[in-house]
Amino acid sequence: MLPSASDLQYFLEVVQTGNISRAAERLGITQPSLSLSIKRLEEVLGGQLLVRTKTGVHATHLGLKFHRQSRQLLDQWERIRAEALSTENEIKGNFTIGCHPSVAIYSLPHFLPKLLVEAPELEFSLRHNLSRKITEDVTSFQIDFGLVVNPVQHPDLVIRELFKDEVTLWKCAKASSLQKEGGVLIFDPNLLQSQALLKKVKRGSLKFDREIHSANLEVISSLVACGAGIGLLPTRVAQQVKGVKLVHAYSNPPTFLDRICLVYRADSPKTAAHQHIVKVIEKTLKFMG
Numbered sequence: 506m507l508p509s510a511s512d513l514q515y516f517l518e519v520v521q522t523g524n525i526s527r528a529a530e531r532l533g534i535t536q537p538s539l540s541l542s543i544k545r546l547e548e549v550l551g552g553q554l555l556v557r558t559k560t561g562v563h564a565t566h567l568g569l570k571f572h573r574q575s576r577q578l579l580d581q582w583e584r585i586r587a588e589a590l591s592t593e594n595e596i597k598g599n600f601t602i603g604c605h606p607s608v609a610i611y612s613l614p615h616f617l618p619k620l621l622v623e624a625p626e627l628e629f630s631l632r633h634n635l636s637r638k639i640t641e642d643v644t645s646f647q648i649d650f651g652l653v654v655n656p657v658q659h660p661d662l663v664i665r666e667l668f669k670d671e672v673t674l675w676k677c678a679k680a681s682s683l684q685k686e687g688g689v690l691i692f693d694p695n696l697l698q699s700q701a702l703l704k705k706v707k708r709g710s711l712k713f714d715r716e717i718h719s720a721n722l723e724v725i726s727s728l729v730a731c732g733a734g735i736g737l738l739p740t741r742v743a744q745q746v747k748g749v750k751l752v753h754a755y756s757n758p759p760t761f762l763d764r765i766c767l768v769y770r771a772d773s774p775k776t777a778a779h780q781h782i783v784k785v786i787e788k789t790l791k792f793m794g
Contacts, residue, residue, distance in 0.1 A: 508549050510582055513575045515542045516554065520572050523561040546571075596778045597626030603639040604632075604652035607722040608765065611741045612652055616789040620782065627778060635695060643768050650782065651768040652790075655697070663771050667786070668793040670763040672698045674706075674754035675729055675736050675743045689734030691717040691725050698761045699737050705759035726751065739763060741793075765790075 519528040519539070529539040547554050554568035564572055604612065609631065620627055632642065636653035643651040644661055656664050690706075690713040692699045706713075717734060719725050722742045729736035730749040743751045767786055773779055 508546055510579065512542045512546050513579055515539055516546055517572065517575055517579070519543065519555065519562060520564050520568065523563065525562055594777050595626070596624040596781050598776070598778045599628040599630070600649040600778070600782060601630045601632060601647070602650045602652065603634065603642055603648040605636050605639070605654065606633045607739070607742050608636075608652050608654065609633060610723070611745060612765070612790060612793075615793070616786050619789060620785055623785070624778070624781065627782075637697075640768060643770060646770070649769060649773070649779075650786070652765065652786075653768055654763050654765055656764075656766050656768050661770055661772070662768050663773075665767045665783075665787060667765050667767055667790040670765060671740045672702060672737065672761040672763055673740070674702075674711075674758040675726075675738045675751045676754040677730055677732050678750040678752050679732070688713060689715045689717060690737070691719065691728050691734045692737035693720050693722060693725065694718050695720055698739075698763060702737055702759055702761050705761075709759065711755070711759075 515528070515532060515534075518532055519525060522528045522531065525539060526536050529536045532539065543555060550567065550571065552567045553565050554571060555562045556565055602613075613631075617629065620629075632639065632648055634642075636651075636655065637657075639648060639651040639653050640656050640659075640662070642648040644659060652667075654670075656662070658664065692703070694700070713735070715734075717728065719728075722738060723745070725736045726738055726742055726746050728734065729738070729743075729751060730746050735754045736743075736751075738751075767783065767790075769779075769783070
């Protein structure tokens with residue numbers, strides 16, 4: 506067991522004054538409390554630190570050696586404490602942000618450059634995966650901040666909704682025969698939104714003869730843009746396509762509403778850097794709603 510900083514300070518005061526009662530008075534504690542503190546140190550060290558004489562108390566050989574080490578320990582502790590306080594009050598540090606690759610494409614450019622310019626001592630690492638995996642990594646302390654779609658409530662997480670998006674069926678404005686009823690449906694089967702929409706499609710009158718699966722929404726949107734089929738896409742991804750306009754595949758297509766949220770652990774240290782990052786992300790992304 507490590508000794509407490511207060512026990513070390515009390516011991517140093519006793520050695521300096523050479524008197525238990527005077528040291529207790531200067532420390533503002535009772536003499537029994539001070540004696541108990543010295544006893545705790547002796548139990549930790551396994552030896553006697555002080556010896557009482559007619560003229561007061563004096564350090565033993567072990568006490569003299571421990572006196573020097575105690576001073577070094579307290580000096581080091583003060584340096585660590587000062588550095589920790591400095592980090593807590595300054596906007597600096599290394600943070601990891603996680604999000605789905607498609608969410609990254611349409612969200613990171615809005616706030617990351619601003620953070621880099623305003624806080625030169627902030628450093629970032631990016632992780633990309635499915636939103637549910639990103640949420641798990643935030644919960645397990647592997648990621649500091651997550652930009653995730655439809656997070657499930659968790660007692661350890663703070664979840665702040667930023668904006669909404671709509672997932673539906675899209676086609677190229679210049680539709681080909683592959684983008685008509687009975688054609689090709691292109692989607693990511695790993696997304697919960699795709700699974701929910703497929704159920705709606707199957708319950709309705711829409712029919713597709715073939716399917717193409719891809720785990721990359723940008724690949725899906727590019728295939729839709731070139732007329733390869735109808736795609737299940739979030740609106741913000743469909744709107745990222747350059748040069749070709751994607752439109753709703755049907756006049757009243759089935760839809761799924763997404764919530765894009767900022768998530769982080771509720772017990773995250775509320776340092777100046779952490780609070781600044783949350784503020785900038787919320788301020789820059791909420792306008793997208």
